[in-house]
Amino acid sequence: MKDLLSERYAERVPQEEIVGTNGGINYIPHHGVYHPKKPDKLRVVFDCSARFKGQCLNQYLLQGPNLTNTLIGVLCRFRHEPVAFMCDIKAMFHQFSVNPEHRDFLRFLWWENGDLQSDPVEYRMRVHLFGATSSPGCANFGLKQSAIDHEKEYGSDVGDFIRHNFYVDDGLKSVATEDEAAHLINRSKLLCQRVGLKLHKFTSNSTKVMGTLPPEEHSKGVKDLNVMYNSSNIERALGVYWCVESDTFQFRISLQDKPLTRRGTFPCKLGLRPIRVFSSRCVSRETNTSGDVQ
Template sequence: MSHVCFVQHAVSGCADDCLDELVQKFWETEEVAVATPKLSPEEEDALQAVKTSLSYTNERYKVGIPWKLDPEILPDNYEMALKRLKDTEKKLSKNDTILAAYEDVIAKYLEKNYIRKVPEEDISKSKWYLPHFPVVNMDRSTTKVRLVFDASAKCSGISLNDVIHQGPKMQNDLFEILLRFRRYPVGLICDVAEMYLQIEIAECDRPYFRFLWRSNDQVKPPVVYEFSRVVFGINCSPFLAQYITQEHAKLHETDLTMASTTVVKSTYMDDSIDSVQTDIDALQLYNQLMNLWGAAAGMHARKWLSNSKNVLNEIPAEDRLQEISILTDELPSVKTLGLVWCAEADEFNFGCSSKQIAHSDKEILSQRNC
């Protein structure tokens, strides 16, 4: 509305017949145009490697790692990984709660077949061990402790990431996603649970994604585990996830048109954030996204939130954002794409800590004194 008022004020002395032309020029000036970056030869190599290796079996995608160099040049890094394990154990021993959460994550990885214990006879075939450490975020509503695998850790001057193509950046432009989210009155957001871990990696690549763990029992030797899925912390993981999800969406652009468009244009990593005209449209988009991510890709969309309680009332409680109580509470705020969306007011906010404010004030005073 402010744009319209601005234009009317600017042309207050113009004849009526030029108003349409001025408004058209105004919106043409405001039009967003984002050029598609040209891929480098290295990025083209990574893209071609993934296209060639990608397959779909047992309702799940499998992909080969886009190697930049022959991974056989990697040295034996067992001692480095063992040293890093001891460092992690020392940190975990200081907090029983975080240690228990760490062990629980590994147990669930085993239960879900994301990893396997490597048999004794296969341990000698290990190619690389990933050091790992915890990242704790008590503000999260789901997983408080995340295991991060350090693929940048070097042994004899080389790391796992050094021999893997990072791949081109395929994330959608944040500004364009936010514009799409503000187009229509009914907003709908969700994220995909453990997106990377729903994508298998080729069997021949798995010996390069092993790690050591012994439940903080430093008396016994570490157990060797091996990933069968894309690992958080590998430089190519964002590229692999984005390429596969976008290709998957394009395959369903006819039968799941709304969901396909949302994934291709309004999804950033594992967050889908879009808007539609009506509650009926929102429920259709919800059902299509559940189908698109679900049986067809082996993924699960969760933590749904909308500014429409009618829409949320049709979504199972276990799939909604945990803070939602339809009957008694106002709709919550949720952090998405680096901003805080207040669903009740349908507004974006951002905040900063008192330390950040103090630091900013000091910078301003410093600039004024110069």
């Protein structure tokens, strides 16, 4: 919460505006969420679906068109070429402002300076927030429009990268050479800075590319370039694991023990029809003209 206020993502409601200027005021409950893979990071999520007298903020917000690139498409394009890199837009939703006349619908209560013994104070968000139906559409539109507006200045390859190779705030790209990657990253950072966005948390399978970036912009998993290529350097790439050393995708599967029965092997709850198993291993699932499993 202190970060929200210091970064001016949120503001204290002035005393003279407590009663509201246009009669429209909404208070949003909030809670902290930890990601299992990021135990040291606490994200504040505002519950815009919370109902009061049968109504909630999200039912009045327009979702807009789905402007998010397909996850599979971004991942496939990510490994077209030999030199790959990933990056992230810092606090993407919070970089896009909400019109002042709409901010009273994003009010919340919090204790000043985190003092739980004091009375809660009224604050309001100045930017789009996590939990609102409209936030993904607004942020995606703003990002793509930024690429369109400044493509001529920074290059068509930069515009193409930002428009087609981002999945929400995660950018994944591959190019033919290390010099091309470094040049693309530099111009992409400049374009984003132009519109108030910051690219950071860079990871690449090239030590030369990583050497062109300041250490504070490296992904947390890449702390020392001298030991970058080791078996423990595995980065998450849109839900799959990218082993930088071998430049391969990996999957971690957790198998649950189930009884050795047809129900345990082929769960009916998944809509799968039990089949007759002829051996301990099913080498194929082809069907002949009689309908029997081979």
